[in-house]
Amino acid sequence: MEIKQTIVDKVNEWLSPNFDIATQTTIREMMTSAPKELEESFYKNLEFGTGGMRGVMGVGTNRINQYTLGKNTQGLSNYLKKVFPGENLRVAIAYDCRHNSDTLAKVVADVFSANGIQVFLFSELRTTPELSFTVKHLNCHAGIVLTASHNPPEYNGYKVYWQDGGQLVPPQDGEIIQLIEALQYDKIKFEANDNLIQYIDKEVDAAFHQSTIDNASFTTTPAVAKENLKIVYTSLHGTSIKSIPTVLAQAGYTQVHSVKEQAEPNGNFPTVKSPNPEEPEALAMAMKLADEVNADIVIGTDPDSDRLGVAVRDNEGKMTLLNGNQTMIIMTAFLLEQWKRADKITGTEFVGSTIVSTPMMLELASAYGIECKVGLTGFKWIAKMIKDFPNQKFIGGGEESFGFMVGDAVRDKDAVGASLLVCEIAALAKASGSSLYQELLNLYVDFGCYKEHLISLTKKGIDGLAEINQMMIDLRENPVEEINGQRVVCIDDYQNSTSLNRITNEIEPIAIPKSNVLIYYLEDGSKICARPSGTEPKIKFYFSVNSTLDKVENFKAVEAELDQKIKNIIAAMQLN
Numbered sequence: 171m172e173i174k175q176t177i178v179d180k181v182n183e184w185l186s187p188n189f190d191i192a193t194q195t196t197i198r199e200m201m202t203s204a205p206k207e208l209e210e211s212f213y214k215n216l217e218f219g220t221g222g223m224r225g226v227m228g229v230g231t232n233r234i235n236q237y238t239l240g241k242n243t244q245g246l247s248n249y250l251k252k253v254f255p256g257e258n259l260r261v262a263i264a265y266d267c268r269h270n271s272d273t274l275a276k277v278v279a280d281v282f283s284a285n286g287i288q289v290f291l292f293s294e295l296r297t298t299p300e301l302s303f304t305v306k307h308l309n310c311h312a313g314i315v316l317t318a319s320h321n322p323p324e325y326n327g328y329k330v331y332w333q334d335g336g337q338l339v340p341p342q343d344g345e346i347i348q349l350i351e352a353l354q355y356d357k358i359k360f361e362a363n364d365n366l367i368q369y370i371d372k373e374v375d376a377a378f379h380q381s382t383i384d385n386a387s388f389t390t391t392p393a394v395a396k397e398n399l400k401i402v403y404t405s406l407h408g409t410s411i412k413s414i415p416t417v418l419a420q421a422g423y424t425q426v427h428s429v430k431e432q433a434e435p436n437g438n439f440p441t442v443k444s445p446n447p448e449e450p451e452a453l454a455m456a457m458k459l460a461d462e463v464n465a466d467i468v469i470g471t472d473p474d475s476d477r478l479g480v481a482v483r484d485n486e487g488k489m490t491l492l493n494g495n496q497t498m499i500i501m502t503a504f505l506l507e508q509w510k511r512a513d514k515i516t517g518t519e520f521v522g523s524t525i526v527s528t529p530m531m532l533e534l535a536s537a538y539g540i541e542c543k544v545g546l547t548g549f550k551w552i553a554k555m556i557k558d559f560p561n562q563k564f565i566g567g568g569e570e571s572f573g574f575m576v577g578d579a580v581r582d583k584d585a586v587g588a589s590l591l592v593c594e595i596a597a598l599a600k601a602s603g604s605s606l607y608q609e610l611l612n613l614y615v616d617f618g619c620y621k622e623h624l625i626s627l628t629k630k631g632i633d634g635l636a637e638i639n640q641m642m643i644d645l646r647e648n649p650v651e652e653i654n655g656q657r658v659v660c661i662d663d664y665q666n667s668t669s670l671n672r673i674t675n676e677i678e679p680i681a682i683p684k685s686n687v688l689i690y691y692l693e694d695g696s697k698i699c700a701r702p703s704g705t706e707p708k709i710k711f712y713f714s715v716n717s718t719l720d721k722v723e724n725f726k727a728v729e730a731e732l733d734q735k736i737k738n739i740i741a742a743m744q745l746n
Contacts, residue, residue: 173209180212180231188356189237196229210631215351218343222329224318224705227270234318234326236277240358242328243278243314245350247285247359249342250311259287262308262370264301265316266409266474267435268326271295275316278328280362293369295435297409297475299584300378302335304370306579307377317474320446321706323438335581336553340683378586379417385577386590387421388508395601396422400465401593404429404456406445407436408473413586421590423597427463429456445472447479448572450491457481457489467596467606471585476549477572478585480592482606485722495528495622496610497592498568502531503613504595505566505576506538515540520559522552522567522575525664525687526699526712530613530620537617540565546664546685547701549573553581570622570712611722619719621732625711625745626703638702638709645688645700654738656692663688698739713739 173181181201185194200208211230216223216238223242225234250259261282265271272295279289290308292301298315305313313331321327330338330346338346401418403426405411411433418426432441432455439445442452447470456468460481468481468489481491492500502521509515520541523531527544535542541562545551552567556578568574573583576591596606614620629637649661651672661670662680664687669678690698699712715735719728740746 173205174213177209177212181208183355184212184229184231184237193229193235193237200229213632218330218338218347222327222337222705224321224325224327226324227326234274234328236274236360237355237358239274239278239328240281240360241353241355242330242350243281244285244358245353246312246330246346247282247287248353249346249349250287251285254311257311260290260308260310261287262290262292262301262304262310262313263315264292264296264298264304264313266298267295267407267437268316268318268473269323269437270326271316271437274326275314277360278314278316279367280360281358283363283366284359284361286363287366289367290370291367292374293371295409295412296375297413297586298329299476299580299582299586300374300413302331302580302582302584303378303381304374305331305333306335306581307374308370315474319474319705320444320448320472320477322444327705331581334553334557336557337548337550337582339550339554375413375416379413379420381579382413382417382584382587382590383421385579386587387594390508390511391594391598392601393422395597396593397424399423399467399593399597399600400425400427400463402427402429402456402460402463402465402468403589404432404453404468404470405435405475406442406447406452406470406472407432407434407439408445408471408475409435410471410475410585410589411435413475414469414471414589417586417590418593421593423593427459427465429459431455439473447472447477448494453479453481453491457491460489466600467593469589469592471589472572475585476583478574478588478592479572480606482596484607485605485611490607492610493622494568494570494572495530495620497572497588498523498570498574499528499530499534499613499620500595500606500610501568501574501576501588501591502534502566503609504591506534506540509565510538518561519563519565520555521565522555524548524551524569525662525682525689526701526710527568527570528620528622528714529697529716530617533617534613543567544682546682546687547571548704549575549581549583556581570624608722611719611725614719614725615722618716619725619728619732620714620716621729621736622715623713623736623740625713625740626706626708627711627745628706628708630707634707638707641709642686642688642700642702650690650743653690653692653696653698654735654742656694656696658690659693660691661688662691696735696739698743711740711743711745715739 318325
């Protein structure tokens with residue numbers, strides 16, 4: 171196959187003496203035996219998405235390796251010096267269980283130290299929420315975590331955090347990317363200053379665990395209620411094994427049954443197809459153990475412990491996996507009720523959500539007389555809300571992708587704190603003769619019954635990216651007027667920052683940063699969102715439908731109606 175000249179130029183650069191012999195040898199082998207793979211490895215530079223930078227590990231500009239991460243780190247070092255002139259710069263670095271995470275973390279530490287920056291490097295793998303906490307705890311200017319979240323084993327990634335413990339947001343991300351793009355590989359300083367690299371572990375762990383308990387447990391939960399809750403827990407071969415068992419034990423939970431086969435950190439994730447607690451298959455072993463020990467609740471986390479999957483017993487006693495919107499609603503409602511009972515709600519508080527998450531969050535916030543701020547997908551936007559509104563108190567917030575954040579000690583989705591919080595709710599519910607599932611149904615009666623669904627279409631490589639782009643163009647330029655017999659009454663286009671009322675043809679501006687997201691609203695209150703993933707080769711379609719629920723006993727019938735409505739919408743849009 172013929173390779174484009176731009177790719178040839180990049181390949182030739184990587185064959186220069188600035189790159190090690192092993193890298194050059196691999197590239198030469200690809201030139202003769204795998205030209206398509208060579209093209210995929212060099213046709214673009216890795217980009218920052220909603221969750222930082224993720225990619226397949228290997229050689230090339232479109233791969234995760236010591237040079238692409240070294241270049242990122244050198245660019246970030248230059249930026250830190252520019253923004254904080256004369257300060258003694260400090261960064262914290264953590265890494266997860268993925269292949270090469272430890273060695274890549276050391277490369278990143280070396281580059282920072284070579285630039286005269288003090289580095290606090292975890293001695294072993296740690297969770298993403300602990301890294302976010304550590305940035306503030308150690309008064310760092312920035313933080314890095316090496317992770318690719320729930321992506322397949324061949325992936326790794328690089329997430330950047332700022333002084334507040336939140337991920338990079340505009341305009342900083344764009345400014346840093348410009349510096350990185352302009353940087354030549356021969357300008358990367360790889361020679362470490364070991365005097366500037368300090369290893370951290372137990373002292374920071376203790377502070378993080380105590381902070382989690384302070385934020386996510388409540389004195390109103392009796393000790394006997396905690397002791398009576400039967401929990402099954404799995405880390406899915408990831409990092410949460412370093413925090414969650416300790417936090418639960420310190421908080422008073424004595425009946426925690428860990429899935430032993432999945433307790434050992436392992437970047438191959440050998441017992442699951444995908445280490446993603448959003449997928450029912452990922453929690454199959456935990457669900458089986460739950461039936462064996464008659465557990466009340468199952469909690470499972472992804473490799474870097476920012477996502478949390480929760481399963482509970484329904485009213486027939488069957489273990490049922492909740493979705494991210496449901497767990498977010500349960501936790502938010504509980505926090506709001508706790509704040510109300512403690513007489514802490516003044517009207518200046520807020521909860522956070524995202525444009526692709528359940529609209530039920532707005533109903534909850536309104537009922538308690540507070541604001542629900544809604545941002546783009548990704549917890550960096552919820553963290554930005556906390557920073558942008560210092561006179562308002564953040565209670566908690568989440569998004570549909572199984573993420574939640576309690577308070578502001580951690581500024582990213584936090585499966586450690588969320589695990590403790592959901593156990594508190596389950597313990598109190600059980601002690602009062604109810605259950606987590608029953609509490610969810612009660613919320614549906616009070617605030618409306620909402621049902622959400624997500625479809626992810628995987629489109630890999632250059633051709634896949636073009637196909638995703640064309641799908642978004644078609645949805646924008648040829649918008650449908652009716653879906654499943656319901657008129658499209660409004661179209662929000664976040665790329666153009668416009669909201670079009672299809673009834674009046676009025677256009678209003680959207681005061682949220684631009685993003686390639688399109689939302690259709692139907693006349694019956696249904697919502698359909700289309701969004702290319704920022705971290706995976708996928709286009710995602712989010713569906714939200716709702717109805718009233720007069721009493722808990724009718725939930726199954728109403729749920730079946732909502733499920734059918736979602737199926738009809740998917741069929742009408744020819745997405746099945």
